[in-house]
Amino acid sequence: MTGNDICASEVSLRMSSAASAPADPAPRGARRILAAQAARYGSPEELRVVEGSLAAPAANEVTIETRAIGVNGFDAKMLSGVFGRDESALPLVPGLELAGVITAVGDRIAADGSYKIGDEVVSATSSGAYATSVNRDTTGLLRKPGDLTFEQAAGLVVVGGTAAQLVAAAAPTEGQTILIHGASGAVGRLAAQLAIAEGARVIGTASAKHHERLRELGVEPVAYGEGLEQRVRDVTPDGVAAALDTVGNDEAIDVSLAIVGDPQRVFTIAGFSRLDTGIVPLDGRPDQPAAEVRVASRPGLLRALATGELSFPIAATFPFEQAAEALTLVASGRAGGKVVLVVG
Ligand SMILES: NC(=O)c1ccc[n+]([C@@H]2O[C@H](COP(=O)([O-])OP(=O)(O)OC[C@H]3O[C@@H](n4cnc5c(N)ncnc54)[C@H](OP(=O)(O)O)[C@@H]3O)[C@@H](O)[C@H]2O)c1
Structure with a gap:
């Protein structure tokens, strides 16, 4: 899996962490966040929760305060270096998917009114979700159905899109x-x-x-x-x-x-x-x-979960601080279903 399916929006976590740099004063408008990051490639135990800062969202971005994060086998594979060991990508913040609440909007989003502070959303990108707040381009952002929990919504879209593609390919x-x-x-x-x-x-x-x-x-x-x-x-x-x-x-x-x-x-x-x-x-x-099905299926999957047409219990939740333990369980192949990190 390459992650280029995950959607076009770029990870825009900009942080200075205790692990990677001396504590800089946060830039004006920046907020303090926590991120689970690895300073080098290796096993999930490389993950450390560090403090950093997140800049204000760019014009076409929103800031999402994370409530839940889906943990995927892909995160462990990326961390292991099996997809390549680009040293310039270190420290690495894994994570493909999250659900949370919008706490700030960029100028363009404020002007067009497409999203507002307080909206509950789901985001899937190519990495960077293991953080307590993130900035995200609104391309590919999904609205969380009100009757889904943040845990359910955060865990569904990557595996759901993959499942939908598998079935559509086999037709x-x-x-x-x-x-x-x-x-x-x-x-x-x-x-x-x-x-x-x-x-x-x-x-x-x-x-x-x-x-x-x-x-x-x-x-x-x-x-x-x-x-x-x-x-x-x-x-x-x-x-x-x-x-x-x-x-x-x-x-x-x-x-x-x-x-x-x-x-x-x-x-x-x-x-x-x-x-x-x-x-x-x-x-x-x-x-x-059926490549297009991966992303195109996501809104329908969220609706189907909300209406009960799909059954997708969460197998295990871990507090955000235990990201390494959660990813270790997923990498073992023995989780018996979806594992989600809970923030706050
Ligand atoms: N290519 C892609 O786009 C893509 C997307 C998503 C996931 N993935 C990959 O797909 C895999 C599955 O992901 P997932 O999220 O569904 O993982 P998961 O929830 O951890 O499920 C793992 C499954 O593997 C089974 N299993 C473990 N050992 C087995 C064995 N020796 N023989 C047969 N089955 C065995 C488990 O069955 P029991 O618990 O019943 O033993 C369980 O059903 C992972 O490797 C993940 O990285 C790829």
């Missing part, structure tokens, strides 16, 4: 069977619900402790691990039309290829080391199947 027709690897995870659970809404039958891999929860959603769960291919074949004698992989390990890819047959019907958001097999990667690049 299941009524009655077709879809195999989802990692159906109990944040992306998998949403993809399963979206595929079922399209009329698909969904077989989902998950550990046994999540099977009952998946059945309640209409998913037919199977345990992953030794013998997975046979277990899937046993319940799909008529075959599987497509596999949606959110796990990315050899088992998920090999079982998908064996059962689906056509690699162009195996879509992965995590198995990038196996692209030599011809499977289809989805990581936010614009030339990929």
Whole structure:
């Protein structure tokens, strides 16, 4: 995943932190903030909460006081250096998505009235969300439905957009069977619900402790691990039309290829080391199947969550100060759903 799907607005956190620079007096109009940042590439334990300052918003920006921040596997991967180790990007403030309240608006926004102080919004960008306030361009900013909590809204858009793209790329027709690897995870659970809404039958891999929860959603769960291919074949004698992989390990890819047959019907958001097999990667690049769905689906996903059409419980919340612990849990692949940082 590149993050260029996340939306066009640039991260505009401008801070001087205790970790990266001597405490400068905050510039005029700046506000004191906290950010969880890493001074070098490595594991989530590199994250430290530091104080900094955030400048007043530019003309086309708003300042958002953060209430909740979605924690994503992408944050840990970016921090690990697997996407590259650009030393000039250090210190690194990870985080793709947040929900909060507008506390200041730039001159242009004040003039056009598109957003005002007090509006509750959701923002997704390419990094920088692990902070108690951020400046954001209003392009791609979403209004938080009033009946959603900040935690729900902050956790939904990145995984929801990814799930929507997976399902749109596979385009299941009524009655077709879809195999989802990692159906109990944040992306998998949403993809399963979206595929079922399209009329698909969904077989989902998950550990046994999540099977009952998946059945309640209409998913037919199977345990992953030794013998997975046979277990899937046993319940799909008529075959599987497509596999949606959110796990990315050899088992998920090999079982998908064996059962689906056509690699162009195996879509992965995590198995990038196996692209030599011809499977289809989805990581936010614009030339990929249903690429536009990632961002375009977000308002509808927020509405569907607010009306109860989508089920998306938060698996765990952590106080902002425990960003490192939260990201460690997500990186383990054992969170069992969405993890969110709560501010304040
Ligand atoms: N390419 C993209 O655009 C994109 C976007 C979002 C996320 N991602 C990536 O997609 C992956 C999933 O994200 P997520 O937010 O859904 O993660 P998550 O909520 O942590 O879910 C992880 C899932 O993996 C399952 N799992 C763990 N070990 C497994 C194994 N050995 N075999 C099969 N399943 C296993 C877990 O199942 P149990 O808990 O039931 O064991 C769980 O369902 C992450 O790697 C993330 O970085 C990519």
